[in-house]
Amino acid sequence: MIERPLYLNKIMPFVDTPFVKILTGVRRCGKSTILKMIQKKLKEEHHITGEQILSYRFDSMEYEDMTSKELYQELKTKILNTKKTYLFLDEIQEINGWEKVVNTLASDYDVDIYITGSNSRMMSSEISTYLTGRYVTFYIYTLSFDEYLTFKKSYSTIYNIKQEFNQYVRLGGFPATHLQEYSQDEVYTIVRDIYNSTIFSDIVRRNQVKKIDQLERVVKYTFNNVGNTFSAKSISNYLKSEQRKIDNETVYSYLEKLQKAYILHRCSRYDLQGKSILKTQEKFYLADISLRYAVLGYTIDSVASSLENIVYLELKRRGYDVCIGKYKDKEIDFVATKQNEKIYVQVTQEIKSEKTQKREYEQLLEIKDNYPKYVVLTDDFAGGNYQGIKTMHITDFLLSKEY
Numbered sequence: 001m002i003e004r005p006l007y008l009n010k011i012m013p014f015v016d017t018p019f020v021k022i023l024t025g026v027r028r029c030g031k032s033t034i035l036k037m038i039q040k041k042l043k044e045e046h047h048i049t050g051e052q053i054l055s056y057r058f059d060s061m062e063y064e065d066m067t068s069k070e071l072y073q074e075l076k077t078k079i080l081n082t083k084k085t086y087l088f089l090d091e092i093q094e095i096n097g098w099e100k101v102v103n104t105l106a107s108d109y110d111v112d113i114y115i116t117g118s119n120s121r122m123m124s125s126e127i128s129t130y131l132t133g134r135y136v137t138f139y140i141y142t143l144s145f146d147e148y149l150t151f152k153k154s155y156s157t158i159y160n161i162k163q164e165f166n167q168y169v170r171l172g173g174f175p176a177t178h179l180q181e182y183s184q185d186e187v188y189t190i191v192r193d194i195y196n197s198t199i200f201s202d203i204v205r206r207n208q209v210k211k212i213d214q215l216e217r218v219v220k221y222t223f224n225n226v227g228n229t230f231s232a233k234s235i236s237n238y239l240k241s242e243q244r245k246i247d248n249e250t251v252y253s254y255l256e257k258l259q260k261a262y263i264l265h266r267c268s269r270y271d272l273q274g275k276s277i278l279k280t281q282e283k284f285y286l287a288d289i290s291l292r293y294a295v296l297g298y299t300i301d302s303v304a305s306s307l308e309n310i311v312y313l314e315l316k317r318r319g320y321d322v323c324i325g326k327y328k329d330k331e332i333d334f335v336a337t338k339q340n341e342k343i344y345v346q347v348t349q350e351i352k353s354e355k356t357q358k359r360e361y362e363q364l365l366e367i368k369d370n371y372p373k374y375v376v377l378t379d380d381f382a383g384g385n386y387q388g389i390k391t392m393h394i395t396d397f398l399l400s401k402e403y
Contacts, residue, residue: 001033001036001037001040002150002154003037004030004033004034004037004147006147006317007023007034007138007140008034008037008038008041010138011023011034011038011138012038014136015042015046015112016084016112018106018134019135019136020102020106020113020114020115020131020134020135020136021115021135021136021138022115022116022117022127022135022136022137022138023035023114023115023116023117023137023138023140024116024117024118024137024138024139024140024262025118025139025140025141025287026118026142026194026198026261026262026288027118027194027197027198027202027261027262028174028175028176028194029118029140029141029142029174029175029288030140030142030143030175031090031116031118031140032057032090032091032116033175034140035055035114035116038114039053039055039086039088042086048086051080052080052083052084052086053085053086053088054075054078054079054085054086054088055088055090056088056089056090057090057091058089058090058091058092058093058094059090059091063094063095066095067096067097068095068096068100068101071095071098071101072101072105075087075101076105076109079110080110083110084110084111084112085109085110085111085112086111086112086114087105087111087112087114088114088115089102089113089114089115089116090115090116091116091117091118092115092116093117093118098115099127099129099130099131100130102130102131103131103134106131106134118198118202118261118262119202119206119260119261119262139316141173141313141316141317142172142173142174142175142288142313143173143175143178144173144313144314144317144398145165145168145173145310145314145395145398145399146398146399147173148164148168148173148178149161149164151178151179152164152178155179155180156181161395161399162380162393162395165394165395165398168310169303169307169310170184170293170298171184171187171290172187172191172288172289172290172291172293173288173290174190174191174194174288174290176190176194177190177191177290184298187290187294188290188293189294191288191291191293191294192294192295195263195291195294195295198263199215199219199261199263202260202261203215203258207257209257214239214244214246214250214254215254217239217244218235218239218246218251218254218255219254219258219263219295220295220296221235221238221239222235222255222264222284223286223291223292223295223296224292224296225284226283226284226285226286226289226292226302226305226306226308227283227285227304227305227308227309228283228305229269229281229282229283229324230281230283230284231280231281231282232248232249232251232255236248236250236251255284262287263286263291264284264285264286264287265284265285265286265287265312265313265316266282266283266284267282267283267284267285267312267322267323267324268282268324269281269282269283269323269326270323270324270325270326270335271326272325272326272327272332272335272367273327273328278326283324285308285309285312286309288313289306292306303349304348304349307347307349307376307378307394308333308347310394310398311333311334311345311347311376311394311397311398312334314397314398315334315336315345318338318403320336320337320338320341320343321336321337321338322334322335322336323335323336325344325367327363327366327367328366330362330363330366331363332344332345332346332363332364332367333345334347341371341403342369342371343371343372343373343374343403344367344371344372344373344374345373345374345376346360346361346363346374346375346376347376347377347394348360348375348376348377349377349378350377350378350379351377360375361375361386361387361389364389365387365389372390372403373388373389373390374389374390374391374392374397374403375389375391376392376393376394376397377391377392377393377394378393378394379393382396383396
């Protein structure tokens with residue numbers, strides 16, 4: 001079990017506090033393993049005994065027809081009377097009405113509760129009703145480049161960071177695909193399985209979607225346009241051109257369901273002059289870039305948008321709110337804010353001409369504040385400073401501790 005300190009360091013300070021700890025994120029991003037890591041730390045560092053830990057996984061057949069009342073009875077009879085009990089409830093969203101059970105246990109018993117789930121029913125209004133002010137949420141992402149290197153080192157020797165990054169771009173960061181050496185085809189087979197189970201369990205079955213073919217066409221269009229601004233209208237127009245009729249409302253509904261299953265992240269546009277969120281032409285990024293390649297196949301011309309996707313996820317992992325910046329008629333790839341911090345990031349595959357260089361730097365030079373500004377690229381000779389703008393190779397940016 002390879003530790004993921006990025007999350008453990010955030011979660012462990014909440015041990016023995018009255019807050020319910022909710023871990024959420026796309027399927028197979030590592031939530032269940034992080035629960036096991038927490039249990040291990042509780043035993044080693046907090047001297048909690050095995051009998052104090054109750055652990056359940058609700059996507060098991062064993063609990064398929066369990067009701068919330070049965071769940072409550074099951075847990076109530078096993079909670080200790082003399083010591084605190086630590087409850088680990090994995091994929092709890094499979095039980096209807098789980099929120100009321102968790103709230104009752106947290107109120108009436110000496111328990112410390114950790115739960116996971118892979119769709120946004122975890123974040124439903126029911127939680128707000130029953131657990132207002134009594135829970136903390138930790139969003140778990142697939143492996144960062146730094147974590148990918150840690151996983152890789154457990155079974156292989158790393159000779160060249162930049163070559164490893166090329167692999168990371170191709171293979172993505174689902175933890176299950178980096179526990180041992182897999183071929184590209186094997187990785188995409190694993191990821192396709194994750195994609196299919198998410199689409200059919202979290203979207204089709206849960207929402208009783210009838211037109212699966214229509215949904216899949218919207219998915220493929222979205223995957224193919226990662227990093228491009230588009231609207232529901234542009235998707236419906238595209239499908240109409242293929243003689244597939246679909247209205248804007250249906251497209252919006254599908255995009256929302258993909259977000260709720262954590263397959264897609266919506267990134268809004270922010271007007272830096274008007275200081276307001278723009279309601280049109282947002283972008284979507286994937287929970288992991290391997291999803292795109294597993295579904296559509298790997299192509300060289302998709303690398304530029306994959307780099308953008310990787311940087312977007314890295315900023316989110318580090319706790320930033322991320323928007324696309326609009327300044328006059330120019331676009332800044334990312335404006336990332338965290339409390340009083342702010343950074344601006346332009347991502348480009350390489351600067352081949354003076355014209356490209358001018359475009360990438362000019363956009364940032366027009367912004368007259370003093371927050372850090374970065375141009376991130378894959379050029380081997382990237383580095384240095386241009387009128388206060390930092391130029392970094394993407395691997396240095398992803399591994400940097402300075403932002």
